Amino acid sequence: MTDNSILNATNIVIFGATGDLAKRKLFPAFYNLFIDGRMPANFNIIALGRSDHDHDYFKNYIKTNLEAFSRKNITSDEWQAFQPHIFYLQHQLDDEDSYRKLNEKLQEFDTDFGMRGNRLFYLSIGPNFVSTISNHIKNTSLASEADKDRIVIEKPFGYNKQTAVELNQLLSQTFEEKQIYRIDHYLGKETVQNILAFRFGNSIFEPLWNNRHIESVQITVAEEVGVETRGGFYEQTGALRDMVQNHLLQILCMVAMEAPASLESDEIRDRKVDVLKAIRRIPATRVDHYAVRGQYGEGIINGEKQKAYRQEEGIAPDSNTETFVAVKFYLDNERWQNVPFYVRTGKKMKEKHSYITVQFRPLPHSTFSDSSSLLSANRLIINIQPSMDIRLQFMTKKQGLSMLLKPVEMVFDYFACKEDTPEAYETLLLDAIIGDLTLFMRSDQVEEAWDVVTTIQEDWENKKASFPNYKAGSWGPEESFTLVERQGHGWV
Ligand SMILES: NC(=O)C1=CN([C@@H]2O[C@H](COP(=O)(O)OP(=O)(O)OC[C@H]3O[C@@H](n4cnc5c(N)ncnc54)[C@H](OP(=O)(O)O)[C@@H]3O)[C@@H](O)[C@H]2O)C=CC1
Numbered sequence: 001m002t003d004n005s006i007l008n009a010t011n012i013v014i015f016g017a018t019g020d021l022a023k024r025k026l027f028p029a030f031y032n033l034f035i036d037g038r039m040p041a042n043f044n045i046i047a048l049g050r051s052d053h054d055h056d057y058f059k060n061y062i063k064t065n066l067e068a069f070s071r072k073n074i075t076s077d078e079w080q081a082f083q084p085h086i087f088y089l090q091h092q093l094d095d096e097d098s099y100r101k102l103n104e105k106l107q108e109f110d111t112d113f114g115m116r117g118n119r120l121f122y123l124s125i126g127p128n129f130v131s132t133i134s135n136h137i138k139n140t141s142l143a144s145e146a147d148k149d150r151i152v153i154e155k156p157f158g159y160n161k162q163t164a165v166e167l168n169q170l171l172s173q174t175f176e177e178k179q180i181y182r183i184d185h186y187l188g189k190e191t192v193q194n195i196l197a198f199r200f201g202n203s204i205f206e207p208l209w210n211n212r213h214i215e216s217v218q219i220t221v222a223e224e225v226g227v228e229t230r231g232g233f234y235e236q237t238g239a240l241r242d243m244v245q246n247h248l249l250q251i252l253c254m255v256a257m258e259a260p261a262s263l264e265s266d267e268i269r270d271r272k273v274d275v276l277k278a279i280r281r282i283p284a285t286r287v288d289h290y291a292v293r294g295q296y297g298e299g300i301i302n303g304e305k306q307k308a309y310r311q312e313e314g315i316a317p318d319s320n321t322e323t324f325v326a327v328k329f330y331l332d333n334e335r336w337q338n339v340p341f342y343v344r345t346g347k348k349m350k351e352k353h354s355y356i357t358v359q360f361r362p363l364p365h366s367t368f369s370d371s372s373s374l375l376s377a378n379r380l381i382i383n384i385q386p387s388m389d390i391r392l393q394f395m396t397k398k399q400g401l402s403m404l405l406k407p408v409e410m411v412f413d414y415f416a417c418k419e420d421t422p423e424a425y426e427t428l429l430l431d432a433i434i435g436d437l438t439l440f441m442r443s444d445q446v447e448e449a450w451d452v453v454t455t456i457q458e459d460w461e462n463k464k465a466s467f468p469n470y471k472a473g474s475w476g477p478e479e480s481f482t483l484v485e486r487q488g489h490g491w492v
Pocket residue numbers: 015016017018019020021022049050051091092093123124125126127154155156230
């Protein structure tokens with residue numbers, strides 16, 4: 001556990017502090033870190049927004065949202081201890097004067113600290129504002145100390161490979177790479193981090209972790225929710241950019257990467273880039289063969305009638321935006337040659353469930369010839385959420401007089417540990433405060449990940465799909481089943 005007394009005094013500046021992400025994730029994460037004693041002894045959260053709110057109004061707004069979204073209960077004493085750290089400042093993103101005022105505030109806080117504090121600029125704001133903010137930070141010398149100042153940038157990082165490259169170039173004019181924290185909140189999830197521990201902290205799995213023993217890998221991130229209040233954003237983004245380019249490819253990297261020599265952040269990020277480079281690029285003419293897109297129509301989830309995507313607020317009535325994606329990837333390296341990696345994600349699916357399935361190859365010969373002893377090949381299931389467990393499926397003898405077999409599971413369940421699991425944003429914000437880049441995306445990682453999906457993006461932009469093609473409350477379009485069945489597999 002980090003000793004908070006050794007953390008430098010820090011001023012945290014949130015651009016977009018009145019938005020959805022700030023209220024649901026960022027403030028609850030800071031609050032939980034605070035009551036766990038993980039925040040620096042001296043810190044301020046400077047919340048920037050367009051509106052002319054007074055401090056008390058804004059603090060009440062934060063308190064109401066903490067009551068709704070915080071992992072831990074809000075007690076009066078703890079809130080009273082936390083609230084003096086919050087300051088609201090009216091701010092215009094494209095107005096240099098706003099940045100000068102921010103600088104004055106930061107200097108005032110530095111005087112209170114008795115030292116130049118660290119500065120963490122969190123851009124909880126749409127990607128189209130990143131360049132404006134970065135330029136103003138540069139012009140007003142807000143981030144003048146490379147060892148103390150950091151910028152956190154939300155996803156999506158750019159809109160495609162070209163814009164990501166441009167954004168990286170622009171950021172490099174103000175920040176060194178070690179100051180840039182490109183966030184992918186899936187990497188902060190306990191169960192995703194555990195993939196590293198599971199693979200490289202045990203000696204029994206690694207010898208089997210290759211194409212000689214593994215037949216296929218599946219990664220599913222299914223959501224029950226739709227686009228909620230984010231229709232305008234989602235309509236321009238779609239599931240490929242929103243989920244596959246970042247979260248799903250990062251999970252794939254964790255499953256497929258080689259063992260890092262150490263836990264040093266660049267060592268781990270190098271191994272992930274190796275995976276992204278090894279992913280075979282899908283030829284422009286073969287996109288239909290490897291990738292499936294879908295958009296939900298009306299349906300029923302948990303007994304409740306659901307609108308079609310095209311009926312949601314902010315969505316065009318003839319929208320071509322995908323809310324479901326399934327892709328079959330191959331990796332061209334020695335470990336994974338010919339092993340399909342199937343990934344799929346969708347909104348308004350039958351249930352919320354994110355999991356990885358590692359399907360081992362069947363035995364070459366069965367000793368147990370009796371038909372009631374049909375062998376199931378071994379399978380490892382890593383449940384990411386909402387269940388958080390690891391299940392190893394294997395065969396055992398059925399109790400009784402005959403030699404019959406049955407499949408069983410060996411389970412490690414996080415909830416059984418009774419330890420509090422931090423939210424992904426808690427882990428990531430603490431890392432950004434401490435200065436640990438391991439769980440953040442490096443510039444080459446983001447660019448390679450965009451490169452992997454480029455042909456799919458271009459194909460889908462140029463072709464109108466026949467949407468809707470799956471019912472809300474289902475497991476996605478029919479073609480996503482064909483994608484895996486063609487290979488003799490099936491979604492688990
Ligand atoms: N919400 C989520 O669950 C997730 C969000 N993200 C990413 O986080 C970022 C923020 O998303 P989210 O909070 O949902 O977005 P919201 O639309 O809810 O909030 C955006 C914020 O930006 C401010 N803003 C918008 N336009 C301007 C402008 N012209 N000038 C000044 N301020 C402006 C808004 O201020 P005002 O209140 O004054 O309008 C608001 O504070 C996005 O990049 C998104 O992709 C990533 C993962 C999950």
